[in-house]
Amino acid sequence: xxxxxxRRFDFFGYGIxxxxxxxxxxxxxxxxxxxxxxxxxxxxxxxxxxxxxxxxLVLARPDVWAALVTSIELSLTVTALSxxxxxxxxxxxxxxxxxxxxxxxxxxxxxNAFPRFALIISIAVLFLSLDLVGTFTxxxxxxxxxxxxxxxxxxxxxxKAVSREMEEAARDVGASAWQVFRYVTLPQAFPTxxxxxxxxxxxxxxxxEGAWLVGAPRIRTMPLLMMQxxxxxxxxxxxxxxxxxxxxxxxxxxxMARRIIGGDTFAKGLGG
Amino acid sequence: MSAAVTSLRNGWRGLxxxxxxxTAIAIFLFYPAAxxxxxxxxxxxxxxxxxxxLQSYVFFFTDSYSLTNLGRTLxxxxxTLILLVAVNLPIALYxxxxxxxxxxxxxALALFPMFVPGIIICYALIRYMxxxxxxxxxxxxxxxxxxxxxxxxxxxxVIGLIWDGMxxxxxxxxxxxxxISDASIEAARDVGAGRIRILVSIITPEITHSLxxxxxxxxxxxxxxxxxxxxxxxxxxxxxxxxxxRTFSSVRDPLQASTQATITxxxxxxxxxxxxxxxxxxxxxxxx
Numbered sequence: 001x002x003x004x005x006x007r008r009f010d011f012f013g014y015g016i017x018x019x020x021x022x023x024x025x026x027x028x029x030x031x032x033x034x035x036x037x038x039x040x041x042x043x044x045x046x047x048x049x050x051x052x053x054x055x056x057l058v059l060a061r062p063d064v065w066a067a068l069v070t071s072i073e074l075s076l077t078v079t080a081l082s083x084x085x086x087x088x089x090x091x092x093x094x095x096x097x098x099x100x101x102x103x104x105x106x107x108x109x110x111x112n113a114f115p116r117f118a119l120i121i122s123i124a125v126l127f128l129s130l131d132l133v134g135t136f137t138x139x140x141x142x143x144x145x146x147x148x149x150x151x152x153x154x155x156x157x158x159x160k161a162v163s164r165e166m167e168e169a170a171r172d173v174g175a176s177a178w179q180v181f182r183y184v185t186l187p188q189a190f191p192t193x194x195x196x197x198x199x200x201x202x203x204x205x206x207x208x209e210g211a212w213l214v215g216a217p218r219i220r221t222m223p224l225l226m227m228q229x230x231x232x233x234x235x236x237x238x239x240x241x242x243x244x245x246x247x248x249x250x251x252x253x254x255x256m257a258r259r260i261i262g263g264d265t266f267a268k269g270l271g272g
Numbered sequence: 273m274s275a276a277v278t279s280l281r282n283g284w285r286g287l288x289x290x291x292x293x294x295t296a297i298a299i300f301l302f303y304p305a306a307x308x309x310x311x312x313x314x315x316x317x318x319x320x321x322x323x324x325x326l327q328s329y330v331f332f333f334t335d336s337y338s339l340t341n342l343g344r345t346l347x348x349x350x351x352t353l354i355l356l357v358a359v360n361l362p363i364a365l366y367x368x369x370x371x372x373x374x375x376x377x378x379x380a381l382a383l384f385p386m387f388v389p390g391i392i393i394c395y396a397l398i399r400y401m402x403x404x405x406x407x408x409x410x411x412x413x414x415x416x417x418x419x420x421x422x423x424x425x426x427x428x429x430v431i432g433l434i435w436d437g438m439x440x441x442x443x444x445x446x447x448x449x450x451x452i453s454d455a456s457i458e459a460a461r462d463v464g465a466g467r468i469r470i471l472v473s474i475i476t477p478e479i480t481h482s483l484x485x486x487x488x489x490x491x492x493x494x495x496x497x498x499x500x501x502x503x504x505x506x507x508x509x510x511x512x513x514x515x516x517x518r519t520f521s522s523v524r525d526p527l528q529a530s531t532q533a534t535i536t537x538x539x540x541x542x543x544x545x546x547x548x549x550x551x552x553x554x555x556x557x558x559x560x
Contacts, residue, residue: 013374016363020381023435026407027400028388034399042404043412085296088289097279098286104294109551111301112489113544115496117513118536122308123300125526125533145300148293206389209498213517223391230395230503240399243392254387 034240054237055245064242067225074136074211074221075204078143082200086151087193093152094159108149117209124213134218142210147200154199158192159185195257202250222246305537308530328531340509342535348426348501348511349494352433356441356490357483359434364445365475368452386439393435394503398423401431428504429511433494441486448482449475481550488547495540512536 034040037047038054058064092098093105123142124133132138162185170180208223216224222242229238317323332338363382367375385393400406402423411419422428452475460470498513505511510518512532520529 010370010374012362013366013370013378016366016378017374017381019359020378022407024381024384024438026410027393027396027435028384030400030406031392031396033406043409045406045409045413085292089293092286092289096282096286096289098283098290101286104290106548106552107294107297110544110548111297113492113547114301114305115492115536115540117496117498117516118533118540119301119305119496120498121516121520121529121533122304124520125308125311125530126304128526141300145296148297152293206391208391209513212498213520216521223389226391226395227503230391230398236399239395243395247389247392250389251387258387 031240031243034237035244037237037240040236054235054241057235058238058241058245063220063225067220067222070220071205071222074139074143074219075201077140078147078204079197079201081140081144082147082151083197086148087155090152090155091159093156108152111145111149120210120213127214133214134216136219139211139215139219139221142214143204143207146207146210147204150203151196151200154196155189155193158189158196161192162188191260195260198253198257202254205246205250309534309537312527312531312534328527329535331528332531332535337509338515338532341512341515344426344509345495345512346539348429348433348505349491352430352437352494353487353490355430356434356437357486360438360441360445360486364442364449367442367446368449382442383439385435390436390499393432394500397428397432397435397504423504424506426506428506429497429501432500432504433497436497436500437490437493441490444482444486444489445479448479452478484546484550488543488550491543492540492547495536495543 033047035054036050036052038051039049040047093101120142123145127133127138127142132141166188167180167184170184171177175183205221206223208221208227211219211221212224212227215221226239226242229235229242312328313324313326314322315325315327360382363378367379367382388396398405401421403421405421405423408419408421411417422431456474457470460474465473495512497511498517501511502514502517505514507514512535516529516532516536519525519532
């Protein structure tokens with residue numbers, strides 16, 4: 001203990017805890033309360049009437065289903081494309097030597113060095129002349145760009161972690177390069193790659209700004225629908241129900257993925 | 273086959289493997305950025321051909337609304353950045369030097385925003401801190417009736433952006449603090465250094481790199497945000513994100529939107545260069 005002795009009551013720690021409860025826990029809890037509230041008027045501290053009425057109302061709306069289908073189609077397309085173009089690159093970064101390797105790796109990180117929304121604007125201006133604004137393809141491209149970094153750098157780390165000795169041993173007993181990859185490298189790297197795929201899917205599902213600028217109003221994804229419901233609808237519960245309904249499964253998925261990847265990888269990958 | 277030929281072949285194969293994502297970055301990131309910057313400077317002439325013109329910039333820098341928006345964006349960025357470091361540095365220090373159940377709970381809570389999508393954070397904050405929100409109810413319960421909601425004021429986006437930036441800031445700071453060995457701190461204590469002295473002489477130099485990365489990334493992240501300022505902030509003046517969005521989508525003026533984007537690029541290039549330089553300078557094996 002450097003900053004406090006263990007004998008004393010840990011004021012500092014409990015202070016942080018209190019701050020985090022007010023700043024992080026209570027806002028999230030608000031969403032859950034609203035999702036199960038049929039009636040809640042200020043200044044009641046808790047909903048005055050609980051129930052599931054708004055769940056059936058949300059599920060009966062055709063625009064919710066349409067947006068859900070659009071979002072899932074988009075996320076599946078983007079994740080699949082991202083995997084196809086990024087996984088070979090990740091393998092190359094981890095296992096091959098080629099000229100300009102570190103420069104290319106750096107160029108991916110450089111994508112971080114731009115203000116995101118200004119980039120989206122300049123892409124949208126280009127898409128305007130290519131007639132890609134308001135199209136599925138346009139949204140796929142802009143969301144795909146978002147996923148490249150994650151999809152290259154997590155699998156690169158996964159391929160690097162595969163033991164070279166095992167690969168060489170397999171070569172020694174006569175396995176071909178493809179067999180080594182298929183039966184030695186891939187199974188070991190697979191958990192991390194699966195986690196990267198899952199995260200890419202969830203992040204694409206919730207990507208808002210690119211879809212908003214390039215897709216709206218013709219392509220309406222789930223986050224855009226939620227935005228509209230938050231801004232225009234008098235019924236507060238719609239936003240809460242959608243949030244809880246979609247976010248709880250994705251949270252479970254992401255937490256599973258995180259368990260595989262480990263916390264430090266993120267900070268390291270961004271240069272921390 | 274000689275070793276040189278093998279390595280040459282491997283080299284070509286490696287390049288082929290990375291060709292598509294590199295091309296995608298070049299075509300869809302660097303090319304549009306370059307194109308929109310050039311597009312703001314070189315305009316088509318009436319009688320055909322092109323001419324160099326700074327007119328859209330003259331408009332931006334003489335338009336008081338544009339300038340107020342830029343000023344608001346800078347204010348929000350600087351205030352959010354200072355608050356992010358002020359909030360996260362003590363938490364990171366606590367987590368580095370304390371073990372036990374409380375530290376575990378704090379870590380879990382502080383990193384939690386990472387798992388909450390932006391749109392849901394916005395909704396949660398509006399219902400929580402907005403007028404007649406839950407926070408106001410709770411405060412009224414304990415007898416505090418003078419709550420002024422930050423929602424739709426300049427402080428709305430600041431709070432949202434702190435929420436959003438907290439996990440990454442914390443992870444990078446903790447990663448920096450993990451470089452400090454317990455032994456070096458104990459050695460300093462043995463020779464009689466106090467807490468402040470340890471903080472200034474041992475901890476600060478070790479986390480300078482992390483602080484630089486945190487500042488650069490958050491500067492870019494905050495400056496280039498549209499969702500939070502749009503949902504939580506006032507509409508007049510507004511931050512560059514929603515301003516660009518409106519200029520592009522509602523006013524339908526791609527030239528002025530590109531000009532705004534270019535000015536954003538220029539201001540953010542300072543942070544961008546600092547970020548790229550500091551990751552490029554790190555030892556190779558450290559960079560994953």
